[in-house]
Every structure is written in C-alpha cells, then in structure tokens.
Amino acid sequence: MNLINCLLLLLAGLLALSRGQLTFGHDGDSCSSSSQQQSLETDEGSPSLKITPANADFAFRFYYLIASETPGKNIFFSPLSISAAYAMLSLGACSYSCTQILEGLGFNLTELSESDIHRGFDVLHTLNLPCHRLETCMGSDLFLSHRLKFLEKFLNDTRTFYEAKHFHTNFYDTLGTMKLINYHAKKETQGKIVNLVGELNRDIMMVLVNYIYFKGRWEKPFIPSRTIRQNFYVDKNTSVRVSMMLQDREYHWYLRDQHLPCSVLRMDYKGNATAFFILPNLGKLREIEEVLTAELLTRWNNLLRKRTFYKKLKLYFPKFSISGSYVLDQILPRLGFMNLFSRWADLSGISKERKLHLPTSFHKATLHVDEAGTRAAAATSFGFTFLSAQINEHVLQFNRPFLVVLFSTNTQNILFLGKVVDPTKP
Known part of the structure; x- marks a missing residue:
C-alpha cells in the first residue's frame, strides 16, 4: 500500500530597525573582515552574487501578486526566507518537481547549475557572521520523525549548503513536538517569533522551519x-x-x-x-x-x-508595527509551483520509504520601527x-x-x- 505522509514548511521573518544602512555597496562600516564577505562585494562571478537577480525577481513577483489580491492592506514578507526554504526543499525533490521549484524561484537552469544555486545560498552564512553593530540571524531547522528513515544525501546536503540543524522527534506526541518547534523559533529570533506552530497532526513526518531575524540601529536615531x-x-x-x-x-x-x-x-x-x-x-x-x-x-x-x-x-x-501572514500553498502555484502541493509532487529525494506530500506551507513576518531603529522577524x-x-x-x-x-x-x-x-x- 502506498502511504502518503505530510511535510510542513514554516517560514518566519523578523525585522527590527534601530539604526541602519542599505547600499548595493555602501559607504558605511563593515562588520567583518573575512575574505569570504569581501569576495561577495568584489567577485562578480561568485555564486552568492549569481543568485541575487533571481532572488530579486521572485521578491517582486510575489509582491505584485499579493498587492493585486489584497489592495488597501499592509504587506510585509521576507523573500530571502521563502527562496532559501524552497531551494533547500528542492534538494529532496526529483525530476519535474525539482525543476518546478527552482524555476518558480526565478532561476534559469540553462545558465545556473543546481550546484551553483545551492552554493549561492552561502549568503546565509554571511548574514550570520558576528557583528556588534547589526544583529542578523538566518537559518533552517528540520524536525524529523523517528518513524521515517531519511536519505543521508538529503540530510548531508541540507547541512552543507544551508547549515540546517536537524532534530529527531516523535510526531505522535503532537503537543511535545509543537512545543519543541516553537521553542526553537522563539530562541533563534530573540523571542520575537512565538507560537509559530498552532497545531500539528500525526500524519506529519517532517517540519522545515526557516527563520530570519534582523535588528538594526539607525545611523541617525530619532529623539x-x-x-x-x-x-x-x-x-x-x-x-x-x-x-x-x-x-x-x-x-x-x-x-x-x-x-x-x-x-x-x-x-x-x-x-x-x-x-x-x-x-x-x-x-x-x-x-x-x-x-x-x-x-x-x-x-x-x-x-x-x-x-x-x-x-x-x-x-x-x-512609529509602527505591522505583520504579514501568508499561506504559501495558495500563492506559489500562481508563480509557477504548479504541482508541488499536490499528490503528484516527487519528493522521493527525502525518503524512499514512503511517498511524502507537502499539503501546506506558511510564512509570517513582522516589522517594528521606532526611534532607535527597526526590529523584524519571519522563525511596525x-x-x-x-x-x-x-x-x-x-x-x-x-x-x-x-x-x-x-x-x-x-x-x-x-x-x-x-x-x-x-x-x-x-
């Protein structure tokens, strides 16, 4: 009998502004002198810079769709959090499902190899470099069921390319698993993302949580x-x-x-x-x-x-605080993810034991702006x-x-x- 079990994607973005600076190469202070970070700004051929056009393209396509469907409403999301989560998921997708995810994210697979795409998301490591002037943290957690054997290649690749942390848990204990996931999301976003998971069912075999936390201090704070x-x-x-x-x-x-x-x-x-x-x-x-x-x-x-x-x-x-919550399985099919949330999706690169199904996916981001700066989260x-x-x-x-x-x-x-x-x- 072909058993179908569920995966769940949860994406959280938190932004906090306190004092800050944006440039596509700016004149402000740099927080790290690592050669890797410097190469991001100088080496046009680096994988990290190769993926930025696609990430930007996805950001605006997502925004246009939300804006057209919710006129008169606040909008706030982290496109990098969504792109990184689904790029990581593509490591476990095969054939047409893998192609659909990567092309849906805006990547041209005739110009960029899958390897280059995944290596490009080394930006996650750069964002996590220590900086006393700017708090940025981005990462992914995988919560894996004890009942399912996951392929070592999938687990190793998620660690290598996305620095994903793995937690084996008992999804029959839905309350305990829910508390574990919420604890990690709260911890990684400095307490700003709470109660990320409201409920789980026993069919779930894996939960992927992607989070991003940003807290910046204005160069010129308000009084x-x-x-x-x-x-x-x-x-x-x-x-x-x-x-x-x-x-x-x-x-x-x-x-x-x-x-x-x-x-x-x-x-x-x-x-x-x-x-x-x-x-x-x-x-x-x-x-x-x-x-x-x-x-x-x-x-x-x-x-x-x-x-x-x-x-x-x-x-x-x-001064303000706003947030955005999005059910991605209702949005992404209109951006090219045609069959990913159907039972025809091929996620056999995650496990060979059972057919896995991704029935739903959520993204939440919050923004707070005050005199000192900004706080934001996706874990004003x-x-x-x-x-x-x-x-x-x-x-x-x-x-x-x-x-x-x-x-x-x-x-x-x-x-x-x-x-x-x-x-x-x-």
Missing part, C-alpha cells in the same frame, strides 16, 4: 521626546492617529524622482544594511507599485550616492498635509501609504519587502 501624535491618511476618506517621529536637524539621502510621482528616502543602519522608504505622491501608489523593480532600486541607489541628494531634511516618520492633530512633501523640498512627511525595502549590502539581497497602508493595524 523620543520629539515624537508627537499626528494624522496618517490611509486613503481620501480614512485617517488614523499615529506616533510621528520627527527629525529637523539631520542630513539625509533623499530625492524626488523626476520621472515617477514619488519621493525616495534612504535610511542607513550601522552595519551592512540599508532601508529604502518610497513615498508615492497622493493617489499614485498603484502606479509606483506597477513599476517597482530591482533595476529601479538600483537606479535610485546610484542617485542617492551623489552628494547633491544629501540635504538637511525635516522628516516626519511614523496638525492638519491635512498630503502635499507638504511637494510644497517644501526640505520637508518629507510619511503620513500616507508608502513602500519599504530592506537590503543587505554585503550579500546584495532583499531581506524584507512591504507596504505600509495603515500603521495602526498589526
């Missing part, structure tokens, strides 16, 4: 005593009260795009990370979403390295002032929906991507 209550205009008919942070004595990198109806602010962190906050003109959010690409971010970044865009700015920016009355940013070139008010991109400068990867529509909704 808490200057934070005031102001309106944030969700749309033409809705406003909410938020705690609005204020800076009016600092210089910042920002521009008003001459070709697109938006302003772009680059907020730097201490360490190898930068955040872009993109503020569309009134009523132009959809227009900016439709043209947002990695190439556009690169153009903005190149401009924002010119001294002419470094100006004294009166900046209003909201002075009148109607919509147009103030256009009226005074030295004033920038994030008092309406905006986009956020958090970028790792030494790995050249988008860590988090999102949209803040209502900062009062978690």
